Amino acid sequence: MNPDFQKIKSYITNAIQMDEDVFGLALDYFVVKEIKKGDFLLKEGKVCHQIAYIEKGLFRTYFLKDGNEVNTCFCMEDSITLSHKSFVNRVASTEYIQAIEDAKVVTLSYDNLIKLYQLDYAWQSLSNVLTERECIRLSERINAMSFETAKEKYLHLLEKQPEIIQRVSIQHIASYIGVSRETVSRIRSKILL
Amino acid sequence: MNPDFQKIKSYITNAIQMDEDVFGLALDYFVVKEIKKGDFLLKEGKVCHQIAYIEKGLFRTYFLKDGNEVNTCFCMEDSITLSHKSFVNRVASTEYIQAIEDAKVVTLSYDNLIKLYQLDYAWQSLSNVLTERECIRLSERINAMSFETAKEKYLHLLEKQPEIIQRVSIQHIASYIGVSRETVSRIRSKILL
DNA sequence: GTAGTATTGTGACATATGTCAATTGATTCT
DNA sequence: AGAATCAATTGACATATGTCACAATACTAC
The missing domain is CATH 2.60.120.10 (Jelly Rolls)
Known part of the structure; x- marks a missing residue:
């Protein structure tokens, strides 16, 4: 085969x-x-x-x-x-x-x-x-x-499909969770603190 | 039967x-x-x-x-x-x-x-x-x-399932489209103008 | 490697929506 | 019918998020 x-x-x-x-x-x-x-x-x-x-x-x-x-x-x-x-x-x-x-x-x-x-x-x-x-x-x-709020949605995705976050550009993730890319960028920078 | x-x-x-x-x-x-x-x-x-x-x-x-x-x-x-x-x-x-x-x-x-x-x-x-x-x-x-925005979601529901809007209380509709009941109330009052 | 392009991060500000509180209006129950 | 409960409206204000502009960084192609 x-x-x-x-x-x-x-x-x-x-x-x-x-x-x-x-x-x-x-x-x-x-x-x-x-x-x-x-x-x-x-x-x-x-x-x-x-x-x-x-x-x-x-x-x-x-x-x-x-x-x-x-x-x-x-x-x-x-x-x-x-x-x-x-x-x-x-x-x-x-x-x-x-x-x-x-x-x-x-x-x-x-x-x-x-x-x-x-x-x-x-x-x-x-x-x-x-x-x-x-x-x-x-x-x-x-x-x-x-x-869910923007942050909850991001964290939810991070928890359920962490690989997506790694492999997909931030703008595509933003579009996927229905928020602007700037908002995702800010959420991400806060999480890292 | x-x-x-x-x-x-x-x-x-x-x-x-x-x-x-x-x-x-x-x-x-x-x-x-x-x-x-x-x-x-x-x-x-x-x-x-x-x-x-x-x-x-x-x-x-x-x-x-x-x-x-x-x-x-x-x-x-x-x-x-x-x-x-x-x-x-x-x-x-x-x-x-x-x-x-x-x-x-x-x-x-x-x-x-x-x-x-x-x-x-x-x-x-x-x-x-x-x-x-x-x-x-x-x-x-x-x-x-x-x-979609709150207004779009409401109008969408109104178009697709008008009977729901008639028969279901505003608070249940608000919860369904994911916005506060006050927001639905305001959207509704604007539409009627 | 360098230029060029695309992507991301950050600040200032605008706007939509949420929250709280008070009022009005509608139902339900006895 | 009247009291009591519940639902909807409205205003004031707070907050989250969007939008725009620009800087910084990371890719891509020659």
Whole structure:
């Protein structure tokens, strides 16, 4: 088996119980892609045709509000990135997915995923588990982000996803937690005291 | 068939294609409950054992942050209310679900839902569709609530769910959009000018 | 290495929103 | 109906955060 598929295999079998041969059904469908920093996995207006398992690198998801970029998600190694709404409903995406570090992903197209659904129920089940997880992640993010001060939001992120703070520029973090970059800068300088 | 089940039947067959007899499998499992204004469908610390289809009435979901109630959701007629995280993972809920109007719901327990999953795949499929929808609703709420001003958030709610504004007290709306009730009061008085 | 560009930090000030207090208005209960 | 409780409004003021301008630092490309 392509050694690139070892990590996504662990990821999947970690989420649900899946037999070796059932996983094998997907081998011909996986496509490995290298993405350069700054390049896009998805742009507004395009339908999201693939899910991408991130083997290496870091992506941000953002949308445009009054011409300004608003970050909604950072995805790094051993996670999956896609525009959920666009992928599931087969509609044009309202968001962008951009690599902010050089990246390597294993992709699976919508059409092939549907084929896998029909070949074995475990693949359907995997989708369900991942969707449930996404749901819970989103509701936690709402609670964290809607009812906390700028400082609380920063500290919350620092606690929950310290690696993001390390690897992502301050302006992207500011946009992610919904405050100005100056405010994040001031919060950060106070914390260090 | 119990006339109380007519509405939930429409709701389900609207979400997915489901045969008459497959729907019939659930008839013995549905339990109709009347809930008085102020009473709880779920409290913090309890596991959410049921999903509730709302035939009549209005519920709010909230959690406690530093002793203050923070509203996260309002659910009314022809929708479903539950604590997703608690129901799916069988863990203690961190949130409360309270009727803020006299209500009538049709409930289905977790155990019975699992039985239905095994009796016919359509029930599993229904769950998946509803979870997908919830995901999309949550991400829209994040975008609306995290990156808008108090006024924008109020107007957004007014546009998307005008009935909420009519039926829910101003303090609950304020908590829902994450601003003080005085601020909502001032926004409202300006809009009317 | 140097020039140029992009990113971050800091101060001054403006503004939105929160907090507190008092008043008015609406519900509920007996 | 009247008392009592609860909800909403309004004003004064405090505070958090945004905006703008500029300096300092860190990257990037030649």
